[in-house]
Amino acid sequence: MDEKYIVTSFTPAQNKDLPPAIFLMGPTASGKTDLAIELCEKLGCEIISVDSALIYKGMDIGTAKPSMEEQQKAPHRLIDILDPAESYSVADFRRDALSAMEEITKRGNVPLLVGGTMMYYKALVDGLSPLPESDKNVRLALDAQAKEQGWEALHNRLKEVDPESAARIHPNDPQRLTRALEVYLLTNRTMSDYLAIKSSPIPYNITQFCIAPSDRKVLHQRIALRFQLMMKAGFREEVEKLRARGDLHLDLPSMRCVGYRQMWQHLDGDFSEEIMLEKAIAATRQLAKRQLTWLRSWENIIPLDTFEENNLAKVIALVNFQR
Template identity: 50%
Template sequence: MGPTATGKTALAVETAKAINGEVISVDSALIYQDMNIGTAKPSEEEKQGIPHYLIDIISPQEQYSVADFVHDTNQCITDILGRKRVPILTGGTMMYFNALHHGISNIPEADKSVRQKIQIQIEHLGLSKMHERLQAVDPQSAAKIHPNDPQRITRALEVFESTAKPLSYWQAQKTDALPFDFVNFSIVPQNRSELHLRIEKRFEQMLEQGLLAEVKHLLNKYCLDADTPSMRSVGYRQVLQYFNDELSFEQMKERSVIATRQLAKRQLTWLNAWSDAHVLYMNNPSNLEEILQKVCVSTP
C-alpha cells in the first residue's frame, strides 16, 4: 500500500519475481480501459512478464463498486493460491484495502435522479443549510462529514432520501472480511517534499506522453461527462475542465498537481492509522529484502 508516485508497481514486480507471485491491482483508476497515461498504468515492459489482474476490466463509462472489487479480488486470490503462487495486492486505493480487511457496508447503489435533485438544492440553499438538514436526519454521518464537503453531503442525503434510512444505518450493515491472512506493507516517503516533487515531475511527463490526446480520445469514443466516475479521477477531471474552458492550461496543470498532492495526503492519513503495516521508505534499496524477510516470518 502507498501514496501515488512512491514506486509500488516496481517493488511489487521485484517481489513477485522473488517469491513466485502474481500481482492484483488495488487501484480504482487502473480498472478502466483506454485510460493509460493519466493513471500511470504499468506497461508490458514494466510488468516484466508478471501476471497482473484487475487492470483494463471495464470501459470508462461503466460503474464499478467496492463490492465488485471485493468479489473480483476474492476470485483472483483463490485462483492464484490454487496454482501454488503468491497473490501480491498492490495499489493506493485505501478504501479497497479497508474493504478486504474489514468487510464492506451494504450501502444501496447511487440514484442519479435523487442526486441531481440534491445538487440543485445545494446550489439554491447552500452547503451549510444542506449540512443542517443532514444533521436532522442523520446526526452520526453529519458529525463525520465536514460542512464544506459537497460530495459526501450529497451522498448521505441521497441515501436517506432513496431508502428512508440514514447512511449510518447502512454503514453498520457490514459483510465479512475476506478469509485470508494478509501481510501488510506501506511504502511512504521519508520527506514529503520529495514526494511532492515526484508528483509534479510525473504529471509533466504525463502531459509530454500525450495526456490531452488521451482524454480527447476517451471523449470521442465513450459517452462521458464530469459526473462519470472515471472522469472524476485526478488529472482527468482537470483536463476535462480545461477542455470545457473552465480552466486555462496553466491552471489545469497547477490544479492537477495540487489534487494529486491532496490525494497522497489522504492516502498517508489512511496508512498512518493502519496498525499492523510494516513501514517501508520510498527509494530504499533494501525494501525488497525487508519484504522477503517479513513475508517468510509471517507465513507458516
C-alpha cells in the same frame, strides 16, 4: 462509493493456518510498481491492482498504468477491465479481488495487492453491509423538509429514530444525514442496525506494507516530474481521443480521475495549459495527502522508505510464510 453499501469495521484475525497475502500500499508516485515487480520475480506472487483508475481501458498515460513490458514481467489483475463509460463500485472490486485471490491461492501462489485506492483496501478487509437502494422520491421529500424547517430539524428527527447515527453525523452534513433518514424511512431499520451487519473475515493472513518517501517534499517533486513525463508521452492526445468518442463527460467516475478532468477542462478552453499543469499537479498532491491520511490511521502496517536499498529484502524477511 456505491450507495448500496457502506464499509463496516472489524480487525481480521491473524491466523497462520490461513493462506498468506501481501498488501503493498502507498501514495501515488511512491514506487509501488517497481517493488511489486521485484517481489513477483523473487517470490511466488501474482499482482492484483488496487487502483480505481487503472481499471479503465484507454486510460494508460494519465493513470501511470504499468507498461506492457512491466506487465509481461508481472501480469496485473483488475487492469483494463472496464470501458471509461462504465462505473465500478467498491462492492464490484471486493467481489473481483476476492475471486482473484482465491484463484491465485489455489495455484499455490501468493496474492500481492498493489495500489493506493484506500477505500478498496478497507472494503476488502472490513467488508460491506448491504443498504437499500436510494429512492429519489424520499430524497426529494427530505430535501423539501430541510428547506422548510432546516437541517437542524432533520438532525433532531434522526436523534429520535437513530440516536447512534445522530451522534456520529453532524447537522451540517446533509448528504450523510439524508442517507441515514432515508434508510430508516425505506426499511424501518436504522443505519446503526445495518452497520452492525458484518461480512465474514477475509480468509487470509495478511502482511501489510506502506511505501513512501520519508520527505513529503520529495514526494511532491516526484509527482510533478511524473506529470511532466506524462505530457511528453502524449497525455494530451490520450484525452483528446477520449473526448472525441462523444459518449464521455466530466460527471463520469473515469473522467474525474486526477489529471483527466484538468486536461479535459483545458481542452474545453476553460484555462491555459500552464494553469492546467498547476491544477493537475495540485490535485495529485491532494490525492497523495488523502492517501497518507488513510495510511496514518491504518493498523498493523510496516513502513518502507521509497529510497531504501533493502526494501525487497525487508519485505521478504517479514512476510509470514516460507517458500
